Amino acid sequence: MSDPIAPKISVRGLKKSFGPKRVLDGVDFDCAAGESLVIIGGSGTGKSVLLRSILGLLRPDAGSIRVDGMETQGLRGAARMSLMHRFGMLFQDGALFDSLRVWENVAFGLIQGRGMASDEAREIAMKKLAAVGLGPEVGALSPAELSGGMQKRVALARAIAAEPEILFFDEPTTGLDPIMADVINHLIVDCVRELGATAISITHDMVSTRKIADRVAMLHNGRIIWQGPTAEIDHPDNAHVDQFVHGRAEGPIQMEVRAA
Amino acid sequence: MIGFLASIGALFIAFLATVGRLVAFAMQSLGAAVTPPYYPRLILRQIVDIGYFSLPVVGLTAVFTGMVLALQSYTGFSRFNAESAVATVVVLSVTRELGPVIAGLMVAGRVGAAMAAEIGTMRVTDQIDALVTLSTDPLRYLVLPRLVAGLVALPFLVLVADIIGVFGGFLVGAYKLNFNPVSYLTQTGEHLETMDVVSGLIKAAVFGFIITLMGCYHGYQSRGGAAGVGQATTHAVVSASILILVLDYLLTAVFFAK
Numbered sequence: 044m045s046d047p048i049a050p051k052i053s054v055r056g057l058k059k060s061f062g063p064k065r066v067l068d069g070v071d072f073d074c075a076a077g078e079s080l081v082i083i084g085g086s087g088t089g090k091s092v093l094l095r096s097i098l099g100l101l102r103p104d105a106g107s108i109r110v111d112g113m114e115t116q117g118l119r120g121a122a123r124m125s126l127m128h129r130f131g132m133l134f135q136d137g138a139l140f141d142s143l144r145v146w147e148n149v150a151f152g153l154i155q156g157r158g159m160a161s162d163e164a165r166e167i168a169m170k171k172l173a174a175v176g177l178g179p180e181v182g183a184l185s186p187a188e189l190s191g192g193m194q195k196r197v198a199l200a201r202a203i204a205a206e207p208e209i210l211f212f213d214e215p216t217t218g219l220d221p222i223m224a225d226v227i228n229h230l231i232v233d234c235v236r237e238l239g240a241t242a243i244s245i246t247h248d249m250v251s252t253r254k255i256a257d258r259v260a261m262l263h264n265g266r267i268i269w270q271g272p273t274a275e276i277d278h279p280d281n282a283h284v285d286q287f288v289h290g291r292a293e294g295p296i297q298m299e300v301r302a303a
Numbered sequence: 304m305i306g307f308l309a310s311i312g313a314l315f316i317a318f319l320a321t322v323g324r325l326v327a328f329a330m331q332s333l334g335a336a337v338t339p340p341y342y343p344r345l346i347l348r349q350i351v352d353i354g355y356f357s358l359p360v361v362g363l364t365a366v367f368t369g370m371v372l373a374l375q376s377y378t379g380f381s382r383f384n385a386e387s388a389v390a391t392v393v394v395l396s397v398t399r400e401l402g403p404v405i406a407g408l409m410v411a412g413r414v415g416a417a418m419a420a421e422i423g424t425m426r427v428t429d430q431i432d433a434l435v436t437l438s439t440d441p442l443r444y445l446v447l448p449r450l451v452a453g454l455v456a457l458p459f460l461v462l463v464a465d466i467i468g469v470f471g472g473f474l475v476g477a478y479k480l481n482f483n484p485v486s487y488l489t490q491t492g493e494h495l496e497t498m499d500v501v502s503g504l505i506k507a508a509v510f511g512f513i514i515t516l517m518g519c520y521h522g523y524q525s526r527g528g529a530a531g532v533g534q535a536t537t538h539a540v541v542s543a544s545i546l547i548l549v550l551d552y553l554l555t556a557v558f559f560a561k
Contacts, residue, residue, distance in 0.1 A: 100432050124438045132436040138429035142421075156438030158340065201437075 049112045051076040051209065051241040052097065057106035058265075059092055066092045067103070068265030079235055079242040081256035081273075083249070083287065085296065088262050090245035091135075094211055097243070098132060099123055110209070128156065131207035131240075135214040137198040139186035146172070146182035149200045157205065171200040175230050192223035196230065203234050210235060212244035216251045228254040249288055252276070261287065263296070328442075328520050332450060335443035342448050349452030353414050353511070354460050360413060361406045365464035368401050369393060369471025377480050389480070390490035393472035398499045399559075402465040403457075404551055407510035410457065411543040415518040418449060419539035422522025423532035431523070446523070449515045457511030458504040465503065502558040509554065510547050517543040 050073035057070040066089040074080045084090050095101040097108055099115065108115045110126065118126055139148050149168035153159040159167075169179050175196040186194055195215065202210060215231060216224035228251050235242045235255075246252055252259060253273060260270035261284050269281040276288050286294030376389045422445060425431050434441045469491060477484040518539045525535035 095432070098432075098436060100435060124440070127436060127438040130436060132433070134429045134433060136428060138433040140425075140430055140433070151439070152437035155340075155444065 050074055050109075051078070051111060052243065053107075053109040053112075054093075054097065055107040055109075057093070057096060057108065058104045059089070059096060059101065060104055065265055067096070067106075070106070070262070070265070070267055072260050072267050072270060074241055074243055076241055077239055079232075079244070079255055079257045080260060081244045081246060081252045081258075082260050082262055082267075083247060083252055084245075084262035085247060085287065085298075089265060090247075090262055091213060093262065094213055094243065094245050098130060098211060099126070124156075128205070129208045130211065131202035131205065131209070132211045133195075133198050133202045133213065133215055135217055137186070137194040139194060139197060139201070141186050143186075144182065145177075145184050145186060145189070145197050148186065148197060149182075149204050151201065152205050167204060168200070171204050172197070174203070174234070175200045176226070192219055192226070195219065195223075195227055199227070199230055199234065203238060206238055208238075208240055210238070210240045210242045212242065212246075212255075214246055214248075215244060215255075216246065216248050221250075224248070224251060225254070227251075231255050247287075249276075249290075324524075325516075325520055328446075328523070329450075329516055332442045332446040332519070335440060335447050336451075340443070342444060345444070345448035346451050346455075349448050350456045353410065353452050353515075354456030357406075357410050357413055357456075357460055358463065360409050361460055361464050362467050364405050364409055365397075365402065365468040366471035366474075368405055369397055369468035369473075370475045372396055372401070372468075373472035373475040373480065377476075386480075387490065389476060389482070390472070390487045391494045393476075394469050394491045394495050395499055397468035397472070398465050398495070398503045400503075400551070400555070402461045402468055403503045403506040403510060404547065405468075406457065406461045406464045406507065407514065407547040407551075408544055410460065410511070411514045411517075411540055411547065414453075415514045415539045415543045416536045418515060418518030419522040419525070419536045420532055422446075422519055423525035423535040426523060426525050427528050427531060441523075446519045449519055450512060453511035453515030454508050455511070457507040457514075461503055461507035462500075465500065498558070502554070505558075506551060506554050509550055513546045513550065514543045517546070 052074040054070055054072050057067050058065070059067040070093060072080070082090055082093065092101060096103045099118065103116070110129070115126055140151065143151065146165055146168045149171055150161070150164035153164040153167060154161055169182055172179070172182055177193065177196055177200070181189070181193065181197070186197065189197065212231060216227055219227060231242070231244075232255055242255070244255060253276070256273045258270065259273055259276050260267050261281070262268075263283050269279055269284045271279065276284065279285055279288065282295050286296050292298070372393050373389055376392045377386055380386050380388055425445070431441045431445070434444060473484070473487055473491070476482040476487045521535040521539040521542070525531040
């Protein structure tokens with residue numbers, strides 16, 4: 044039984060380097076149950092590394108990641124797979140299995156991960172496809188036959204197919220036109236609300252952030268430098284966040300641009 | 304001088320590290336066979352892909368190998384009036400060496416490259432990470448079925464290559480070199496021992512394992528987009544081909560050295 048006051052996800056002192064480059068330098072944050080936290084930050088600031096570390100796809104050098112108070116660092120084999128049952132993940136480029144049809148992609152976690160019968164899993168997959176606005180005819184197609192927006196929707200259907208407690212979204216609107224991005228944002232909000240899930244998203248799309256976040260945190264120089272409710276991001280008490288949110292070239296964040 | 308020695312040392316250490324990673328990868332993949340879930344459909348699909356779809360290319364190379372072997376043996380042996388040994392040389396060469404090696408090299412080019420490219424593409428497009436997030440062990444789902452299929456399919460493929468290769472030799476012997484077809488076939492069977500065929504099939508199983516291991520390993524380790532996948536494909540084919548030739552010598556030494 045988890046402590047109702049304890050955060051759903053708690054990250055403390057997370058560090059990760061690649062060779063001499065320190066990407067995460069002591070990341071600390073909490074995410075409450077049922078909350079939608081969006082982590083913003085510039086390209087190359089380590090947002091994806093942070094998400095992958097929480098998911099266990101990357102092994103951090105130091106720090107603690109707790110889910111419902113349970114330390115997940117060092118979990119291997121069956122224990123790790125059991126933790127994965129509680130997660131759903133939408134990858135930046137969808138990461139759909141191109142050798143499988145759309146419905147098989149959506150049903151994959153149910154069939155392979157949970158041993159559900161194919162017919163039952165197919166039925167659920169079709170319902171999830173409908174939930175993201177795709178008709179049953181799409182189920183028989185291959186991912187290569189879909190547009191970018193449809194692939195994102197299929198990936199979202201796959202992420203929510205097993206109705207996980209915790210959802211992760213990696214740049215959910217990158218590469219989409221504004222209207223399709225808005226469709227995806229709406230779907231994310233609806234899915235998270237319907238499942239009652241806890242969600243952590245990473246993005247540098249402020250429109251998306253405003254739409255899907257309950258709370259926002261900013262990652263810069265390997266640390267969380269600011270966090271607060273979504274309503275506060277337009278008037279933050281932090282110059283870095285202010286510059287990022289308003290997309291100004293001048294400010295404390297200096298892009299490394301080398302003259303030709 | 305010290306710089307030269309240091310670079311040799313660094314290369315040696317890098318080689319040992321690669322061997323260590325490869326062995327760990329193979330052990331982890333095979334370790335997945337101990338506990339369920341198993342994927343028999345995936346194994347079957349891989350057996351069909353490796354075995355059945357390689358039949359045309361392996362059959363074609365085997366028939367010409369047998370034919371050229373008969374022709375070369377005849378022109379060489381005729382200098383010592385030993386033409387009657389042609390059938391024996393053909394059958395022993397094909398079953399012991401050329402069947403497994405030629406089939407192995409052909410499959411390394413066809414299947415090893417395809418595996419490295421497929422798994423490499425899955426790696427660089429996050430599909431392998433997606434497997435993990437869907438509670439599926441990538442080594443169990445992607446690698447183990449391919450290793451098992453390579454181990455099973457290659458011996459069957461080599462058995463077919465042996466038959467086709469010997470038949471190629473028979474065609475040249477009977478219709479070009481004017482051997483009596485019946486006595487050619489009699490001589491083919493006369494000196495052939497079970498161990499000649501079995502040693503070739505054991506070699507085939509080892510080669511099948513090596514080809515699929517190299518394809519999976521290099522694909523799994525690939526990084527850096529399309530260029531990384533291309534590099535993985537090259538490494539898979541080159542390393543499998545070299546290992547086939549090295550292991551062929553070692554296995555021959557084990558089976559036949561006295």
